[in-house]
Amino acid sequence: MAEARQVTATQDRRFQTYQLDEAYDEMFAPDGRPRPQYLTLFNRLLELSPSELEARQQSADLSFLHQGVTFTVYSDARGTERIFPYDLLPRIIAAAEWETIERGLIQRITALNLFLHDIYHQGQILADKVVPREMVYSSKHYRREMRGLDVPHGVYVAITGTDLIRLTDGRFAVLEDNLRVPSGASYMLANRQVMKRIFPGLFSQYGVRPLEFYGQALQNTLAALSPVSSEETTIVLLSPGVYNSAYFEHTFLARQMGIPLVEGRDLAVHDNIVYMRTTAGLRRVNVIYRRIDDDFTDPLVFRRDSMLGVAGLFNAYRSGNITLANAIGTGVADDKAIYAYVPAIIRYYLGEDAILPNIETYQCGEPNERRYVLDNLASLVVKAVGESGGYGMLVGPHSTAEERATFRTLIEANPRNYIAQPTIHLSRAPCFLEGQVEARHVDLRPYILYGKRVTILPGGLTRVALRRGSLVVNSSQGGGSKDTWVLTR
Amino acid sequence: MLYSIRHTTRYQYTSPIVESVTEVRMQPRNTDYQQCSQFRLQVRPQARLFTYNDEQQNTVHHFTQPGIHQQLAIVAESEVLVLPRPGLPAWLPNDSWEAIDAASGQHWDWVAPSNDTAPTEQLQQLANELQVTRNEDPLKLLVALNHRLHRSIAYDSGSTHVDSPIDEALQHRRGVCQDYTHIMLALVRNYLRIPCRYVSGYLFHSRTDTSADGATHAWLDVWLPLLGWVGFDPTNDMLVNERHIEVAVGRDYHDIPPTRGLYKGNAGSEMNVGVRVRMLQGSAEQIENNEDESAEPTTYRSTAQQLQARYAETLAAIQMQQQQ
Numbered sequence: 001m002a003e004a005r006q007v008t009a010t011q012d013r014r015f016q017t018y019q020l021d022e023a024y025d026e027m028f029a030p031d032g033r034p035r036p037q038y039l040t041l042f043n044r045l046l047e048l049s050p051s052e053l054e055a056r057q058q059s060a061d062l063s064f065l066h067q068g069v070t071f072t073v074y075s076d077a078r079g080t081e082r083i084f085p086y087d088l089l090p091r092i093i094a095a096a097e098w099e100t101i102e103r104g105l106i107q108r109i110t111a112l113n114l115f116l117h118d119i120y121h122q123g124q125i126l127a128d129k130v131v132p133r134e135m136v137y138s139s140k141h142y143r144r145e146m147r148g149l150d151v152p153h154g155v156y157v158a159i160t161g162t163d164l165i166r167l168t169d170g171r172f173a174v175l176e177d178n179l180r181v182p183s184g185a186s187y188m189l190a191n192r193q194v195m196k197r198i199f200p201g202l203f204s205q206y207g208v209r210p211l212e213f214y215g216q217a218l219q220n221t222l223a224a225l226s227p228v229s230s231e232e233t234t235i236v237l238l239s240p241g242v243y244n245s246a247y248f249e250h251t252f253l254a255r256q257m258g259i260p261l262v263e264g265r266d267l268a269v270h271d272n273i274v275y276m277r278t279t280a281g282l283r284r285v286n287v288i289y290r291r292i293d294d295d296f297t298d299p300l301v302f303r304r305d306s307m308l309g310v311a312g313l314f315n316a317y318r319s320g321n322i323t324l325a326n327a328i329g330t331g332v333a334d335d336k337a338i339y340a341y342v343p344a345i346i347r348y349y350l351g352e353d354a355i356l357p358n359i360e361t362y363q364c365g366e367p368n369e370r371r372y373v374l375d376n377l378a379s380l381v382v383k384a385v386g387e388s389g390g391y392g393m394l395v396g397p398h399s400t401a402e403e404r405a406t407f408r409t410l411i412e413a414n415p416r417n418y419i420a421q422p423t424i425h426l427s428r429a430p431c432f433l434e435g436q437v438e439a440r441h442v443d444l445r446p447y448i449l450y451g452k453r454v455t456i457l458p459g460g461l462t463r464v465a466l467r468r469g470s471l472v473v474n475s476s477q478g479g480g481s482k483d484t485w486v487l488t489r
Numbered sequence: 490m491l492y493s494i495r496h497t498t499r500y501q502y503t504s505p506i507v508e509s510v511t512e513v514r515m516q517p518r519n520t521d522y523q524q525c526s527q528f529r530l531q532v533r534p535q536a537r538l539f540t541y542n543d544e545q546q547n548t549v550h551h552f553t554q555p556g557i558h559q560q561l562a563i564v565a566e567s568e569v570l571v572l573p574r575p576g577l578p579a580w581l582p583n584d585s586w587e588a589i590d591a592a593s594g595q596h597w598d599w600v601a602p603s604n605d606t607a608p609t610e611q612l613q614q615l616a617n618e619l620q621v622t623r624n625e626d627p628l629k630l631l632v633a634l635n636h637r638l639h640r641s642i643a644y645d646s647g648s649t650h651v652d653s654p655i656d657e658a659l660q661h662r663r664g665v666c667q668d669y670t671h672i673m674l675a676l677v678r679n680y681l682r683i684p685c686r687y688v689s690g691y692l693f694h695s696r697t698d699t700s701a702d703g704a705t706h707a708w709l710d711v712w713l714p715l716l717g718w719v720g721f722d723p724t725n726d727m728l729v730n731e732r733h734i735e736v737a738v739g740r741d742y743h744d745i746p747p748t749r750g751l752y753k754g755n756a757g758s759e760m761n762v763g764v765r766v767r768m769l770q771g772s773a774e775q776i777e778n779n780e781d782e783s784a785e786p787t788t789y790r791s792t793a794q795q796l797q798a799r800y801a802e803t804l805a806a807i808q809m810q811q812q813q
Contacts, residue, residue: 137597144598147544268508270553271537300510300751311751312510315551318541 012046014437024166024427025439026091037094037487044202045089050435056198057088057432063197069190069248084187085480088432090195091442091462092206098458098486101164101172104356105446106454109160111346112177112333113450116156118349120146120329130348131341135365138416139338139385141180141331143294145301149318151327152225153452158325159218159289160448161185161461164356166427173357175424175443177342179334180326181291185447186249187481188461189214189256195483207488209458214447215256217455218289224451225323226286234283235259236276238267238290240308250291259289269312272319287323294328336385336419337363364411364418373420374411377404380420381471382411395471397423426471431464431482441465443473444484458486490571490731491770494691496705498748499761500561506754509554514737514745515565516548517690523735527568534558547737547745559756563748568769571731574720580626581713588714589627589683596684596712598740605741606675611659615641615672621680630681631711631721632728638673639726644699651742666700666707666724667742673723674709674741684712687741688720693732693766700724704764705747710738734766 020028027038034042045053064083093101118125119136126133136142161182163175192211196203219235226233239250241263254261260276267285268275275282290297296306298314316322332338340361343354362369362380373380377396384392394407411418428439446460462484463473473479496515511532517525530538536552543549554561582588593600602608616622619637623630645663655671658664664672670687677685692698692706700706708729710718720729739745747762 133594133597137601144544268555269510270555272539300512300749304751311508312551312553315512315539315541319539 014045014050014435017436017438018430019428019439022168023425023441024168024170026166026427026429026442027439035094037092040206041090041092041202045430045437053088053432054435060086060088060194060198063194064190067190069187084190085464085466086191086194087440087464087466087480087482088198089430089437090199090483090485091429091444092485092487093444093459095487095489097172100355101446102456104172104174104354105160105162105448105456107346107350107352107355108162108174108177108342109157109448109450109454111349112179112342113154113156114349115345116327116330116333117154119332121148125345125348128348130344131338135335135337135341136332139332139335141294141329141335143329143332145314146327146329150320152227152320152323155225155450156327156330157333158221158225158327158450160450161445162448164444164446165359165424166444167357168425171357172444173359174342175359176336177334177339178445179330181293182445182447183246183249183291184445184461184463184481185214185218185457186252188447188457188459188484189252191461191481191483192459206485208485209488211457211459214457215253217449217457218253219257219259221449221451221455222287222289222323222325225325227320227323228286233286234276235287235289236262236267236285238262238264238288238292240292240296244291246291253289264292264306264308264310267310267313269310269316272312272316272321274310274313274316274322285322287325289325294331297324297328336361336383337365337416340419359421359424362420364415364420370411370415373418374408376420377407379423381423382407382418382420384410385417385419393472395423398469398471423471426465426473429462429464429482431466433466438468440468441471441473442482459484490693490768492569492571492691492693492734493767493769494565494567494569494734495763495765496565496691496747497761497763498563500750501759501761502559502561502752502754502756503758504754504756505557505559506752506756507555507557509558509561509750509752510551511554511561511563511748511750512549512551513563513565513748514543514547514549514689515563515567515747516550516736517567517569518547518735518737520735522572522574522731524570525567526570527566529566531562531564531566533560533562545738545744547739561750569734571734573731574729577628577632577716577719577728579629581628581715585627585714586623589712592712592714593682593684599684599686599712600678600682602675602678603740603744605655605671605743606678608675608679609654609656609659611656612672612675612679615659616676616680619676621676623681627681627683628713628716628719631677631683631713631719634673634676635721635723635728636726638669638676638723639699642669642672642723644701644724646701651746669724670707670709671741673721677709677711686710686712686718686738687745688729688735688738689742689745689747690736691734691764691766692722692725693734693768695732698725704762705736706733707742708733 029035064086069084125131157179161178164172165175167173222235223230223233237254266277274285276285292308295302297309299306300311301314317324343358346354362373364370364373380396382394426441429442430437431440442462442464444460444462447457449455462482464480465473466480516528530550534554536554538550538552540550643663648663649657649668658668674685677683688710689707694702708720708722710720713719722729737745
């Protein structure tokens with residue numbers, strides 16, 4: 001580790017513990033001066049007294065509590081619902097930086113969508129040995145039932161939440177593609193709402209691109225994929241129910257779009273048509289924004305014990321009478337073992353180099369790479385390929401010998417199931433913590449909507465590892481979030 | 490040979506149910522050796538029938554019955570022409586193992602052990618006993634394995650049920666055609682790494698057959714260079730021939746059960762299955778075997794308790810929904 005330097009731009013005591021080292025800092029350039037897009041915020045911070053900032057933080061927290069912006073932590077035995085921790089200070093992205101992100105994401109989602117279509121049809125990329133057949137067929141998210149099935153407009157992934165991180169050289173790179181049931185858009189919207197109340201002046205002074213149209217854009221995307229015309233389309237949001245950790249988000253998004261929030265038992269399939277039970281009788285449904293995993297959508301085809309889905313749904317889907325967003329079987333393309341092949345996938349379908357780079361990834365399924373991983377567990381981050389949300393993960397530098405031994409056994413028992421990546425210095429952004437402005441690691445999850453065309457929300461959810469030194473930003477693992485500003489120019 | 494087949498399935502529920510959804514794989518396939526010239530499916534209560542071809546080109550019929558009912562009857566009738574298969578050579582060319590390995594990429598699903606054919610300790614034991622390893626010509630090995638497996642397992646129609654893992658049959662060395670087939674698939678996939686698939690269908694029985702008449706039958710296809718899919722019937726210690734009528738192929742039984750259904754209601758169910766295969770045209774000797782013995786239908790039961798036990802698991806599943 002290089003020696004940490006103190007901020008040189010100011011002697012202000014609010015920044016006394018602000019850590020600067022080789023990790024990229026969102027606010028300060030390496031010489032310690034604020035980057036141009038942060039200058040206004042920086043000056044404003046110097047004007048505000050710590051007690052003033054404290055008061056605004058409290059006001060923000062209260063606002064989240066009143067709105068009921070919560071999530072549930074499964075691994076916590078107390079099973080509690082918590083407020084999603086919110087950090088007061090915005091993360092600011094310059095217009096030019098965003099333009100690169102936007103182009104990179106459009107490129108990536110276009111290629112991944114072509115990949116999904118290919119592996120569920122001809123499998124040309126497999127025959128050409130660009131991606132090993134085994135990687136696809138052994139993925140637990142590969143759905144054989146999708147072979148030969150055509151989805152509306154060829155769009156498999158209508159909603160994506162791609163996790164980006166910023167490397168030490170300032171470039172954004174892709175950490176994970178979330179192509180199944182990405183969550184968090186509601187937090188992005190709630191953060192913005194609160195921000196506009198807490199810092200109204202600063203916000204309007206800055207020229208921040210709006211996000212509020214997300215609900216409308218999502219609805220348009222879903223309607224564009226409907227088997228019937230938009231005007232006649234009935235869209236519902238299918239939730240696993242109140243015990244699910246993202247239930248708040250389900251209610252929030254359904255309300256934003258003005259569509260019914262349903263559970264499996266509210267739906268029925270008859271003669272390949274999906275109906276919703278309403279107080280006025282059965283009503284035909286055309287599009288389901290489903291927030292349940294593939295395995296639970298239809299007990300007739302997938303998990304027989306699932307009571308969350310609707311029996312017969314898949315046959316209705318196959319017949320083209322209903323659109324599911326996202327499509328079934330998209331998880332194979334965000335499998336962490338497939339991730340390593342995404343740059344090759346982009347080159348294969350689009351003939352271009354990836355605009356947003358990948359993180360170097362070792363496949364434990366490959367004997368040589370596995371040996372390297374097992375020899376270097378203490379410096380690597382190991383991930384189970386089919387998991388998400390920060391579960392099933394070993395962060396080498398922060399692990400105990402015992403944890404490493406456990407992972408060694410796990411990897412040896414099922415190598416295909418693990419990948420490893422070097423420990424990345426996620427960039428840091430200023431956060432207001434206990435009266436101080438401190439630097440904490442952040443990532444960025446922009447949301448991509450793919451209907452008739454690709455729409456990317458300017459911004460996204462910036463997740464923060466609120467514990468000092470922590471690299472894990474997942475809300476389930478003690479992370480929080482902050483508002484993300486993409487500037488108009 | 491020309492056969493007429495009548496396959497009846499009756500479900501009786503212990504109390505009235507609603508909203509049943511059913512999928513049926515009963516229409517014989519068209520292959521190089523077989524042509525299904527007629528097929529008729531009738532269901533009670535009446536329902537509109539839909540059909541599609543699954544990823545293996547099996548024909549699937551499905552239907553929904555929303556109203557209250559306490560019985561469900563499915564009758565599938567077909568007429569199928571089956572041609573004799575060409576004889577097999579005594580052995581394959583020397584480079585056959587290489588050819589098998591070279592083709593295993595495109596046959597990935599048929600080589601990888603599926604849920605029902607994953608290796609177990611008991612399978613290992615049997616593999617040792619029968620010396621299942623690549624030490625000889627693949628075809629000769631398979632023919633010998635078909636025979637030895639037949640002798641290692643006793644046919645016992647009540648010994649296992651449709652959801653039994655292979656260990657149940659392996660432990661007591663007793664089973665039915667599904668077990669013989671799953672065990673041989675598991676041996677061929679795990680120890681010989683030759684592509685193979687589960688075949689469900691019917692057998693036009695002769696008096697000497699081991700398997701029970703009046704029920705559906707199962708065997709396996711093994712993919713071999715030059716020959717393509719070759720059928721083995723370890724239950725009856727024979728190669729698949731013109732008495733076998735193929736209905737569906739899959740990785741294992743659970744890819745292609747003849748019926749698969751769900752309903753709403755707190756009720757157990759009892760299923761009765763009857764299969765009658767008649768020969769319409771064939772040699773005199775074969776026709777002689779064609780007695781209508783009207784075998785007792787086979788009965789399967791599942792109780793409401795079993796269904797309720799799944800409920801607790803489902804509640805847990807709500808929480809298991811992965812958050813991305």
